[in-house]
Amino acid sequence: MTTSPRTAELERIRRKVEAAERLSAGEGTLLFEPEVDLHAVGQLADEVRRRKNGDVVYYNVNAHLNPTNACVYRCRLCAYSCDADSPEAYVLDDEAMLARAREATEAGATELHLVGGLHPERDYDWYLGIVRMLHEAYPALHLKAFSAVEIARFAELSGKPIEAVLEELHKAGLGSLPGGGAEIFDPAVREKICPRKADADTWLDVHRTAHRLGIRSNATMLFGHVETAAQRIDHLIRLRDLQDETGGFQAFVPLSFHPQGTALSDLPRASAFDALRTVAVSRLMLDNVDHIKAYWISLGIGTAQTALAYGADDLDGTVRHEEIHHRAGADSPEILSVAQLRRLIREAGRQPLERASLYRPVETQNNSE
Numbered sequence: 001m002t003t004s005p006r007t008a009e010l011e012r013i014r015r016k017v018e019a020a021e022r023l024s025a026g027e028g029t030l031l032f033e034p035e036v037d038l039h040a041v042g043q044l045a046d047e048v049r050r051r052k053n054g055d056v057v058y059y060n061v062n063a064h065l066n067p068t069n070a071c072v073y074r075c076r077l078c079a080y081s082c083d084a085d086s087p088e089a090y091v092l093d094d095e096a097m098l099a100r101a102r103e104a105t106e107a108g109a110t111e112l113h114l115v116g117g118l119h120p121e122r123d124y125d126w127y128l129g130i131v132r133m134l135h136e137a138y139p140a141l142h143l144k145a146f147s148a149v150e151i152a153r154f155a156e157l158s159g160k161p162i163e164a165v166l167e168e169l170h171k172a173g174l175g176s177l178p179g180g181g182a183e184i185f186d187p188a189v190r191e192k193i194c195p196r197k198a199d200a201d202t203w204l205d206v207h208r209t210a211h212r213l214g215i216r217s218n219a220t221m222l223f224g225h226v227e228t229a230a231q232r233i234d235h236l237i238r239l240r241d242l243q244d245e246t247g248g249f250q251a252f253v254p255l256s257f258h259p260q261g262t263a264l265s266d267l268p269r270a271s272a273f274d275a276l277r278t279v280a281v282s283r284l285m286l287d288n289v290d291h292i293k294a295y296w297i298s299l300g301i302g303t304a305q306t307a308l309a310y311g312a313d314d315l316d317g318t319v320r321h322e323e324i325h326h327r328a329g330a331d332s333p334e335i336l337s338v339a340q341l342r343r344l345i346r347e348a349g350r351q352p353l354e355r356a357s358l359y360r361p362v363e364t365q366n367n368s369e
């Protein structure tokens with residue numbers, strides 16, 4: 001029997017993973033090749049997942065709040081945003097936002113995921129005021145608020161340095177940053193999918209600054225549009241480098257691109273195989289990030305559950321009022337109950353654990369079972 005070159009290379013990678021050695025860009029790119037057995041890659045990622053997190057799979061009880069869908073950037077990848085004068089444009093008033101936070105709290109949420117459009121007529125103080133208002137009304141609700149793209153825009157609007165903006169938001173009640181807006185860092189890709197918003201260096205600088213201030217964050221990668229495997233790996237390595245520097249990323253979230261309703265609607269949707277491979281390769285490349293999240297809204301419930309065997313250790317949360325992915329045709333439901341999340345995790349042979357936003361276990365009856 002002859003051994004194919006890819007088999008030999010995969011075997012070398014296996015030995016490195018077993019020895020907890022870091023994979024190179026070339027090795028990561030090779031793992032994306034369709035000839036490299038997906039399940040073999042998944043097994044390697046699963047071994048790393050088990051080493052880092054044992055049998056625990058995390059979830060949280062959370063809700064989303066998107067104050068406005070009007071956005072100055074109108075990225076080609078975005079099905080959610082519109083112009084401010086569009087009939088579809090909305091801006092939530094304070095009462096509506098407080099009602100969402102109240103509803104979330106009453107449903108047992110520990111976290112509000114707060115992101116949205118950059119409205120041309122709303123200044124930085126409006127966004128800062130939202131954080132202050134929500135935090136004052138519901139201090140126990142962790143505000144995971146504003147992507148790096150939004151923070152960079154606030155700095156531009158206010159004329160303040162990124163550091164000052166983050167300090168002000170943190171003081172007003174911001175608990176951590178979500179990881180959105182990263183897309184794919186490569187400038188040629190950004191030119192095609194989101195030419196106007198913050199570039200990769202700015203995105204990384206916002207997170208670097210947040211970490212220096214003690215604000216934890218997540219990181220994302222939007223895959224399955226015009227990018228190549230090498231560009232995905234470049235993205236992961238840039239995140240890995242920053243994590244070496246700061247240690248401030250909590251979780252990495254691979255997001256599957258949903259073309260429907262975007263300016264890129266002629267593209268096909270990423271397959272489940274591609275999604276699982278991306279989760280697995282992310283787990284293998286990001287050796288210094290604790291958690292890989294299978295965000296069921298983006299991946300779909302079936303693929304997200306399967307991803308628990310391909311390197312993921314977090315299913316995100318119950319997610320109430322998600323709009324951004326659903327507007328782009330995500331066919332996942334609007335919400336999952338805690339019982340549904342726990343069943344999905346148990347079916348995958350893992351131990352469900354409800355976490356707070358910073359990965360502290362929540363004291364609930366469920367967690368003590």
Ligand code: SF4
Pocket residue numbers: 071072073074075077078079080081116117118149194197
């Ligand atoms: S992806 Fe974000 S920044 Fe781009 S148009 Fe949509 S809401 Fe605005």
